[in-house]
Amino acid sequence: MLQCREDVLTFTKQLVNIESVVNTKGEKLIAQSLFNMISSLPYFSQNPSRLVLEQTLNDDQERYNVLAFVKGTKGNSNRTVILMGHIDTVGIDDFNQLKDQACFPEKLMESLKSEQLPASAKGHLDSGDWLFGRGVLDMKSGVASHLYLLNYYSLHPEELDGNIVLLSECDEEDSSHGVLSALKTLKRWKKEHGFDYVAAINADFVSPRYEGDENRYIYKGTVGKLLPSFFITGAETHVGSAFEGLDPNFIAAELTRQINYNPELCNEAFGETTVPPVSLKQTDLKPSYTVQTALAAYVYYNFFIHSWSPKDVLEKLKDQAYIAFNNALTSFEERYKQYSAMSGEPFMQPPWKPRVFTYEEMEQLLREENGDIFTTHMNEFKEKLSTNTSLDTRMFAARVVEEAWKWMKDKNPAIILFYSSLYSPRIELTGKTTDELALITALDEAVEEIQPHYQYPIVTRNFFPYISDMSFVALSDDEAGINAETNNNPSWGTKLFVDYQDIRDINVPVINIGPYGLDAHKKLERMEMTYSLEVVPNLTNLVIQKLLNH
CATH class of the missing domain: 3.30.70.360 (Alpha-Beta Plaits)
Structure with a gap:
């Protein structure tokens, strides 16, 4: 087990402290800050071309993605795992008088102690194992987990038989300009470096599905959304x-x-x-x-x-x-x-x-x-x-x-x-291809290994139930299904355009292993630290190892 809790917590707080509400200048700021954090790592000082800060395409906002990769030296494999997560958040107006503390967990938690809170939130606040604040759950702790693994493998490339790519994208909370722009870079790297993308691991948040549900969920594939x-x-x-x-x-x-x-x-x-x-x-x-x-x-x-x-x-x-x-x-x-x-x-x-x-x-x-x-x-x-x-x-x-x-x-x-809006495609992960089967097997084995070290059940389900950028790295729809969407969208080609060929060219099976918590998009947004800072990075790492040593 990687002893990663404190490092992931530090990365989480660094990211949360940067207000990065979607469609504001904060998106540009957090991308620049994350780029600076990664560029200061020795590996990227020596390999600067393996880190990019790239502006989104066809976007009326100025904002950026951060992408980086580490090439393993354990063998000669081109197998590559994409670690993806978004760096924007929803707004902070719901914090009302605590708005100026929304992105500063310690200050916020101190202030919340004097407020009347629901029993569960008060219990979490007093427990010492929960972190409150905008973005701690959705999804900066997930990005921090990926950042930790990028840093770890940059220091230990000899443990990697293959490659990992970090994709930290903007604009997930609105129109997905980030991931759709990043597909071009992923395609370029595939060609330039011979990357064989075998899986993507998203780190968006997971929550209880009903009152009293203690399961921590991992999702294979994702729900689709139409308007x-x-x-x-x-x-x-x-x-x-x-x-x-x-x-x-x-x-x-x-x-x-x-x-x-x-x-x-x-x-x-x-x-x-x-x-x-x-x-x-x-x-x-x-x-x-x-x-x-x-x-x-x-x-x-x-x-x-x-x-x-x-x-x-x-x-x-x-x-x-x-x-x-x-x-x-x-x-x-x-x-x-x-x-x-x-x-x-x-x-x-x-x-x-x-x-x-x-x-x-x-x-x-x-x-x-x-x-x-x-x-x-x-x-x-x-x-x-x-x-x-x-x-x-x-x-x-x-x-x-x-x-x-x-x-x-x-x-x-x-x-x-x-x-009248962007279609977030559904993704089914059924084991129908070699890569899908390898990812499902790696995930099942990783959960089996980690479960004895964690008290609550870690349960795998088939569809991530929220909208996420997972939708844009693979396609389960055939051409007729996609054409029905584009031919019936009056905005298509003028106000809205998705290059579905880019998605088909990447077409990588995707799962979600993300932080656990409650009240995402709400004032009492919070994440459980033991699962989010320890279990998530270790589960993700085990899946990477099993996939690249496949």
């Missing part, structure tokens, strides 16, 4: 003549009722089930108050997947949209009849039928009807719209759909289904 979005048009009317039009908010509400928390939309694979979709935004697109009903509404949902592809999700949600639309029209008609009976006004049969298009279907229809003039107009519209820096990818996509809708000849109410 299915719906542009909903109605038939406008004056509110004084309510039943002469169809309010798109009424359809949107029914759509959310149909999709939100719907167990039919949970994806089970290998005995593990995703949580159901939940809405992240629901709004109409009226710019200001009027007594006319809205022309359009917009809603999008978080959607996790284990085995479904983006194509599968579109098909399932198109069915759900039809159900919701039909329910809305049925309810509208029933209420109209009731109102007519009460008021004595005549009932007129509503003229509308459920209509649901994917964005790709609508775009194809408009191209057939209008030819190049439509395509040219939309390209110019998107280019001009991209100069509006106040629009995120979600609203950018909505505005593109809104513009395309103007070209539709039939303006009767409809739902347009599309994707």
Whole structure:
């Protein structure tokens, strides 16, 4: 067992002390600081070309990744393990009056002693084995574990039959510019140094899955995340003549009722089930108050997947949209009849039928009807719209759909289904390739060796349940699945682009061995030191050794 606790703790505190909130100058600062830390190590003083500070590509923020590698001298193997982790954090506003202490664990913990805390947090605070602060759990202690191993092997390359690469990436908490840019460097090193990437080990945080859960989880592969979005048009009317039009908010509400928390939309694979979709935004697109009903509404949902592809999700949600639309029209008609009976006004049969298009279907229809003039107009519209820096990818996509809708000849109410954000691909790790099987075997053996030295169960599961950069080092989706995502994202190629070929070129099996704790993204974020500072580095090291001595 490596005696690493104090060293990993020191690295953790050094990283935590640097405020590195995503989309702020802190991301640049922490990358520069980490680069300086690594460059001061003797190995990198002698081999400066094995350490790089690289700015992200196609990014409206100035921020950087830090990558480094150590070549083993034990043998001539090119087998290479990637150790990856992100150096950005979420914001610190939730710390309120303790905001200036958020990144200084000792000061923060001293202040927390005088606050009323939940019993579990107070117990952890008093135990001496928990560290509080922004980023201690998500995920600077994980990066510190990798940093320790990089340092260790830089001092002992003779113990390494192969190579290790450290990837410390920015922007994990938002748009993954970091890892997507780093793929280019990994590809370059693969070519220049002959690296044979056999595995990636991420060190993102793990937490209990339910109240009273004492397991410490390790994950093979990861959940995928999509953001299915719906542009909903109605038939406008004056509110004084309510039943002469169809309010798109009424359809949107029914759509959310149909999709939100719907167990039919949970994806089970290998005995593990995703949580159901939940809405992240629901709004109409009226710019200001009027007594006319809205022309359009917009809603999008978080959607996790284990085995479904983006194509599968579109098909399932198109069915759900039809159900919701039909329910809305049925309810509208029933209420109209009731109102007519009460008021004595005549009932007129509503003229509308459920209509649901994917964005790709609508775009194809408009191209057939209008030819190049439509395509040219939309390209110019998107280019001009991209100069509006106040629009995120979600609203950018909505505005593109809104513009395309103007070209539709039939303006009767409809739902347009599309994707409006980055797709974080799902990754299945099943043992289907030699590298996958070697990684699963190495992990199982490592856990078996470490478990007797730690009191709580270390349990392996198939899908990391949170969004992470693990999604971008391998692909389980086929081309049709990926095309369904890109062809149905109005931001694609203008506001958003992922070079999936870069991912395919790396395509390395990935697991997550990360620090354990609670309340990530919250004021009481904290990590258990024994597991995070001792078990995690030793487990990771055993997996490295077993893989490279394979």
